[in-house]
Amino acid sequence: MFNLGDKVSVLDDTIDGVVTGFQNQKIVIETTDGFVMAFAENELVKISTSEDLQSFTTNQQLLSALKDKETEKKRSFVKEKKSRKDEFVLEVDLHIEKLVPSKRGMSNYDILTLQTDTVKGQLEFAIRNRIPKIVFIHGVGEGVLKAEIDFLLGRYEGISFQDANYQKYGLGATEVYIKQNPNR
Structure with missing residues (x-):
C-alpha cells in the first residue's frame, strides 16, 4: 500500500513525513522535523497530492481516517467553589x-x-x-x-x-x- 517517497501522516498524532524504508513489518518515515520513526501500516495514512485529488474524493477509508485524526475540541469544566x-x-x-x-x-x-x-x-x-x-x-x-x-x-x-x-x-x-x- 505504501511506497518509498509517499507522503504520510500519523493517525493518532500530528506527525507528517515521507516513507524512507521498511523494517520488521513497520514503515520507516522521516518526519518534516528530520526525525526517523517507524510505524505500523495501520497507524499511517497516505497524503494525497493534487494529481490524486480524484482518488482522494472517492476513497472513503482515507476520509474516515482523516476524520479520526481531527483533534477533539476541549471541553470546559467549571469547578464549583465550596466553602x-x-x-x-x-x-x-x-x-x-x-x-x-x-x-x-x-x-x-x-x-x-x-x-x-x-x-x-x-x-x-x-x-x-x-x-x-x-x-x-x-x-x-x-x-x-x-x-x-x-x-x-x-x-x-x-x-x-x-x-x-x-x-x-x-x-x-x-x-x-x-x-x-x-x-x-
Whole structure:
C-alpha cells in the first residue's frame, strides 16, 4: 500500500513525513522535523497530492481516517467553589438497626434511650472536635424521637438546629449547626 517517497501522516498524532524504508513489518518515515520513526501500516495514512485529488474524493477509508485524526475540541469544566464549612458533614443514622446488631429484647424505652444517648455522644464529639455541622437521621415515624432530639438540642448553648435538606434526607432528619467558640 505504501511506497518509498509517499507522503504520510500519523493517525493518532500530528506527525507528517515521507516513507524512507521498511523494517520488521513497520514503515520507516522521516518526519518534516528530520526525525526517523517507524510505524505500523495501520497507524499511517497516505497524503494525497493534487494529481490524486480524484482518488482522494472517492476513497472513503482515507476520509474516515482523516476524520479520526481531527483533534477533539476541549471541553470546559467549571469547578464549583465550596466553602470549607461544606466540606465535611457528620451524619449520624439513629435507626435502631444501625446502632445495634439486634433489637431483640429491647423495649421502646430502651431503644429511645440508646438513640438519645447516641445523639448526646455524637454532639459532644462534634463540639470537642470543632465540627461545624452534624445531621441526625431519625426517620419520620410518629415523631417521638424527633421531639426528644429537639428537647435535647434546646438545652445546649451555641448551637442552632432545623429540619435537614428535604431533597437529600426527606422529612426524617435534623441539621445541627455548632457555633465555634474561639476560646475553647
